[in-house]
Each structure stands twice: as C-alpha cells, then as structure tokens.
Amino acid sequence: MSLSVLICDDSAMARRLLARSLPEMPSWTINYAENGEAALDFLSEHSVDLLFLDLNMPGLTGFDVLAEIRKQDYGCMTIVVSGDVQETARERVIGLGAMDFVRKPANRDIISKVLTTYGILPGDYQPASADSPSVSAGNERLPVFDFxxxxxxxxxxxxxxxxxxxxxxxxxxxxxxxxxxxxxxxxxxxxxxxxxxxxxxxxxxxxxxxxxxxxxxxxxxxxxxxxxxxxxxxxxxxxxxxxxxxxxxxxxxxxxxxxxxxxxxxxxxxxxxxxxxxxxxxxxxxxxxxxxxxxxxxxxxxxxxxxxxxxxxxxxxxxxxxxxxxxxxxxxxxxxxxxxxxxxx
Incomplete structure (x- = not known):
C-alpha cells in the first residue's frame, strides 16, 4: 500500500520517535515539518494522505493548522499526537476535523492500533516487535536531536x-x-x-x-x-x-x-x-x-x-x-x- 505521510512536530526527538513507531511498510513515503508553517507549506505543494500533528508548537499551533486544513480543504487524514491531554484539547481537535488523538509518547503498538481502526492498515495486521525495523529505519533523513x-x-x-x-x-x-x-x-x-x-x-x-x-x-x-x-x-x-x-x-x-x-x-x-x-x-x-x-x-x-x-x-x-x-x-x-x-x- 502506497501512502504519503507527513510528521509535524517542533521536536526532532518527537519526529524521530514517531517515525520509528510507524509500521514496517516500505512503500510509505515519510516527510517531516518542524512547525505549523512548514506543514502548511508542504501541504500546499504536495499531496499528503496522512498527517501526524503536534499541538503545542511555536508560531502556528496544531489547532491553527487543523483550522487551515479545513479552510483549504487539503483532504489529508490527520491524527493528533500531543502531550496536551486535556479533555478540552481532545474535543477541540476532533471538532476541527482530526481523525483521532494519541497522547505522547506514542509507540508502535498504539500507532498500529489506530491505523488499523481506520482501515489504513489491514484488519489482520500484526505489529512487529519493537526491535524490528520500522518504515523509516534505514532512512538517512530520519531526524536527529541533541540533549x-x-x-x-x-x-x-x-x-x-x-x-x-x-x-x-x-x-x-x-x-x-x-x-x-x-x-x-x-x-x-x-x-x-x-x-x-x-x-x-x-x-x-x-x-x-x-x-x-x-x-x-x-x-x-x-x-x-x-x-x-x-x-x-x-x-x-x-x-x-x-x-x-x-x-x-x-x-x-x-x-x-x-x-x-x-x-x-x-x-x-x-x-x-x-x-x-x-x-x-x-x-x-x-x-x-x-x-x-x-x-x-x-x-x-x-x-x-x-x-x-x-x-x-x-x-x-x-x-x-x-x-x-x-x-x-x-x-x-x-x-x-x-x-x-x-x-x-
């Protein structure tokens, strides 16, 4: 299954963790955005099937990005992955069109379950062990981070x-x-x-x-x-x-x-x-x-x-x-x- 994925988070560590939590699907294409502005720029120029979106970012927040996605009718499926676990935050993102909300830190089991629930992965999909290579394990563009x-x-x-x-x-x-x-x-x-x-x-x-x-x-x-x-x-x-x-x-x-x-x-x-x-x-x-x-x-x-x-x-x-x-x-x-x-x- 071919899928274009965009991961938007201001933290390089969070982008890397999420990329390595994705299932082992070599036909998926992974791209990254380090803030809301970069995500919207990418969405305006490329077709994206699935967006993983952080909420708390400098500049445009995840709430702002969701509102603009709806305004521009970009049509990508969006899963919010955030440390902001307030019930109000969850309700707001769903109201703005997010498909689901996942609390940080996410892992492969959680992400695979969500993707299976919405039919992005087949119903009989079984996540590999945490030690198995992920979709981006060999990707030289995998984000790096410092202390x-x-x-x-x-x-x-x-x-x-x-x-x-x-x-x-x-x-x-x-x-x-x-x-x-x-x-x-x-x-x-x-x-x-x-x-x-x-x-x-x-x-x-x-x-x-x-x-x-x-x-x-x-x-x-x-x-x-x-x-x-x-x-x-x-x-x-x-x-x-x-x-x-x-x-x-x-x-x-x-x-x-x-x-x-x-x-x-x-x-x-x-x-x-x-x-x-x-x-x-x-x-x-x-x-x-x-x-x-x-x-x-x-x-x-x-x-x-x-x-x-x-x-x-x-x-x-x-x-x-x-x-x-x-x-x-x-x-x-x-x-x-x-x-x-x-x-x-």
Missing amino acids: SDAIREVVNVAMGEAGSYLSDMLGTFVGLPVPKVVNAPFYSLPDSLPWDDDIELSATSHGFKGRGVAGEGVLLMPTKELEALRDWLGVDQVPSRDPLTGTLDDVSELLLGACLSGISQQLDLPFNHSFPVLLGHRRKAVDLLNCQNKAETVLGIGINYRLQEPPISCYLQLLVTEESIGTLVSRVAIISEELKVEVSQ
Whole structure:
C-alpha cells in the first residue's frame, strides 16, 4: 500500500520517535515539518494522505493548522499526537476535523492500533516487535536531536499531564506553550521570564532530588493575577494560613508534583520534593530568585501555563544544578540507544 505521510512536530526527538513507531511498510513515503508553517507549506505543494500533528508548537499551533486544513480543504487524514491531554484539547481537535488523538509518547503498538481502526492498515495486521525495523529505519533523513531538544520534549510531555490536572481542578482550558530550556548563569534567569522586569510577582520554591539529580522548582505568578485566582476560587480565610500564600502553594504542589512525576516516568528517574517555601509577594523576579551575584551555571527549564478563564499565567521554573546534567544526559542516552542515535550535550 502506497501512502504519503507527513510528521509535524517542533521536536526532532518527537519526529524521530514517531517515525520509528510507524509500521514496517516500505512503500510509505515519510516527510517531516518542524512547525505549523512548514506543514502548511508542504501541504500546499504536495499531496499528503496522512498527517501526524503536534499541538503545542511555536508560531502556528496544531489547532491553527487543523483550522487551515479545513479552510483549504487539503483532504489529508490527520491524527493528533500531543502531550496536551486535556479533555478540552481532545474535543477541540476532533471538532476541527482530526481523525483521532494519541497522547505522547506514542509507540508502535498504539500507532498500529489506530491505523488499523481506520482501515489504513489491514484488519489482520500484526505489529512487529519493537526491535524490528520500522518504515523509516534505514532512512538517512530520519531526524536527529541533541540533549536540549530531548529534555524539552520530555518536559513537554510532563507539562501536558500537569496542565490536564490544573484544567480539571479549575474547570478551564490551560494553554501550554513550548517549554524553554537554557543552560546559563543563574543571574541571567530573570531574562527568560515572560514578564517585564518591573512586574510584581509572587513565588514559592520546592527543592527536589533524584538519583544523581538535584534542583529547585520555583513557581512564579504576577501577584495581581494570583489575587484574582484566589478571589475566583473563593478561598476562605483560615486562621493559620494566608489565603494568598495558600493558593500559590496549592497550585505549586500540583504543577511541580505532576511535572516531576511525568519526567520520572519517561526517564525512569524517581524524584521526591520538599514542601513549598514562600519566597515572597509583590517583589521583582531578581529579588525573589536572589540571583544577582550567582554566576554558577544551571539548567533552567521554564514552563508557562496560561489559564484561559480567568486569564492568568503560572510560570514553573525548574533549576537543575550543573553537576546533575551528566545524569540527565545519560538517561536521555538510554532513549537514544533505543533509537540508535547519538545524543550530545
């Protein structure tokens, strides 16, 4: 069976994982797009039978791509493969014309089952073992990725799980932009935050540890938005607890716990984290992080959760010590060994 397939994802690691999860059909032609704009350009110039589409990408999101596919009537079958597992996200993509929704990380069994369900594969098709060559195993164009791309994708999947919990807790859709990954001096971290330097923020911090990995998780929110969230939730005054701090701590516990759990599951690296410690309210980021004179290098992973209603943003900053990076590289290398690709730091 001849089939033209396009895989669209901003992560090279995700594109490679998906390509290697496709069934062993040598007559299939596989092409790749690293963002929504590239996917639409390709669709406008080539006939595509099947599109695998990520949702959370810089620029045009998967939602935008689906809307344009419907507008232009490109006619390709689309399967969304995403770490955003909110029920609202699933409903939206189906409403926009997607054939199905698959949560990341996908594997060959899952993809084969979906393709069989929709008649793309014959009903008696039996997936080969994970060690067998896939449709693209010998393809020199198979995407390659580095450590930063791999960590970004691992965190992207983990943040999707956390965003789903937050969405369920608050009863609202949560936007999930692509995580930021920087390897930089500690004092430069405020530059990566999504707010102006003079915005007053609130922040709370947790320490976390794993096997060979140590770091800190800091949740930052504009104080005015935190107050709006407190009022929207109708948090009652508890004599032993400030409701503003309590709201911040509850959100922080949920997001950090779920995110670390998602990373742990993918890298087989268990974590534990401490109780939240308030860093302060109505202060600038540079003061909350106390980073002015700290030149040591850290791996900073920034995750921005954007609530649709009320319009509120919660920024979870994971700070991993420089000494821990080697352990993370080795855990990612295990994934890479399965994919037969070298990962550099």
